[in-house]
Structures are given as structure tokens and as C-alpha cells.
Amino acid sequence: MTSSKQLNKISKFLSFVLRHKPEAIGLELDPNGWANINDLISKANTSDEQINLDRNLIQEVVETSDKKRFVISGNGQNIRANQGHSINVDLQLEPVTPPEFLYHGTATRFLDRILKEGLKPQQRQYVHLSTDIETASVVGQRYGKPVVLKIKSLLMHEQGFTFYLSDNGVWLTTQVPRDYLER
Known part of the structure; x- marks a missing residue:
């Protein structure tokens, strides 16, 4: 081993x-x-x-x-x-209806910008979202003092935003406008 x-x-x-x-x-x-x-x-x-x-x-x-x-x-x-690409690839994922809420973990130092501009994929193809607060918190810890944002994902979907579920359970979307975010 x-x-x-x-x-x-x-x-x-x-x-x-x-x-x-x-x-x-x-x-x-x-x-x-x-x-x-x-x-x-x-x-x-x-x-x-x-x-x-x-x-x-x-x-x-x-x-x-x-x-x-x-x-x-x-x-x-x-x-x-499975996901996380900064280069353009087509993972051939089919659009999926998300749960009512998804979560995004980040560091507190990014919070003001995110609350002002929404979530953007930065250097990646997609914004990565989690189904639970614990996973999002672990992700946020990688970048500093963590904060978890609650995403109104089902409402986003109903208003025309597309979501994908990667093979390893990470939810993906191209952006999350600030109106769909909660602290």
C-alpha cells in the first residue's frame, strides 16, 4: 500500500x-x-x-x-x-433540478465582494456548491476563516439558471447572482 x-x-x-x-x-x-x-x-x-x-x-x-x-x-x-477545470472541457453533464438550497463555503475575506457581485467561477468553469453546510465549511477552511453561504438554488433553477451534478456529487452552475445568496 x-x-x-x-x-x-x-x-x-x-x-x-x-x-x-x-x-x-x-x-x-x-x-x-x-x-x-x-x-x-x-x-x-x-x-x-x-x-x-x-x-x-x-x-x-x-x-x-x-x-x-x-x-x-x-x-x-x-x-x-470529475469537475474543477480551469480549462474548457465538456463533461457531458445533463441539467438537473437542484434541491431547494445548496451551500458554498468560502473565506470571510471574500465575503464583501461576493455579497456585492454574487458568486462567479473565477478561474474555473463553474461555481461549486455542496448539499450540506458541513462540506461547504470544510471547503471554506481551505481559504481562511470559513463562512458558509446558503444558495436559493431551486428558485434560481425556476428562474432559468442551469445546474449540473458532477459524478462525485458536487453541484455546478455558471454563477450565483447576489439576490440568491444568504449568509
Whole structure:
């Protein structure tokens, strides 16, 4: 079994190349964000990142990740990130009716701007939302002192906003205008 430190390092590397910068190792993603696993291994192992990947390590990261950030294709040949891309990919998600409320965790230092401008995806394709306060709070802690915002998601949906549910349970939408936010 691989150490949690090594798995974490590999997970961060996979996030970097599958969500943000595949070109950093010369990797190409298809329009839906899929990378060929053999290409990924070959390019990672010859990159300057000093990552020593193999299929077993990739499989272990996918299976043990509590956030389920990655998925391997049904034929076992490809891998992609479930969400969180800063590059344009089509995850082929179908619109879904959200629950009445969803939650977004952020740091208090961003609160004034968010309450003024609403939630925007920043460098990512979508705004990420959670179904529960606890998860949103954990997300917010990554950026500083956390605050959780309550999103009137069903009302947004009824007023024409589209929501998607990623394979790992993260709710996605392109923006949340301030009128749909509550502290």
C-alpha cells in the first residue's frame, strides 16, 4: 500500500494536469476532458515533476480519494477529473433540478465582494456548491476563516439558471447572482 503522503502528491499532480495544465507535461485531453492513461504515465514519468506513475498508483488514487476527484473510463483506458477545470472541457453533464438550497463555503475575506457581485467561477468553469453546510465549511477552511453561504438554488433553477451534478456529487452552475445568496 502506498503512503498517504505519496497518494496526496499524486492526486495533486493529477489535479494539476487533468484540470488545469495538461500541456505542462505535453498531455492532450479530448474535448470531454479524458486523457489516455498510457500517455499520462509516459509523459508524467519523463517530466520534470519527478512523479513515478503506473496504473496501480493511478487506480489507488482514484479508489481512495475521499473527494472522488477522478474517474477512469469504463474501458479502463482513460482518466479525467470529475469537475474543477480551469480549462474548457465538456463533461457531458445533463441539467438537473437542484434541491431547494445548496451551500458554498468560502473565506470571510471574500465575503464583501461576493455579497456585492454574487458568486462567479473565477478561474474555473463553474461555481461549486455542496448539499450540506458541513462540506461547504470544510471547503471554506481551505481559504481562511470559513463562512458558509446558503444558495436559493431551486428558485434560481425556476428562474432559468442551469445546474449540473458532477459524478462525485458536487453541484455546478455558471454563477450565483447576489439576490440568491444568504449568509
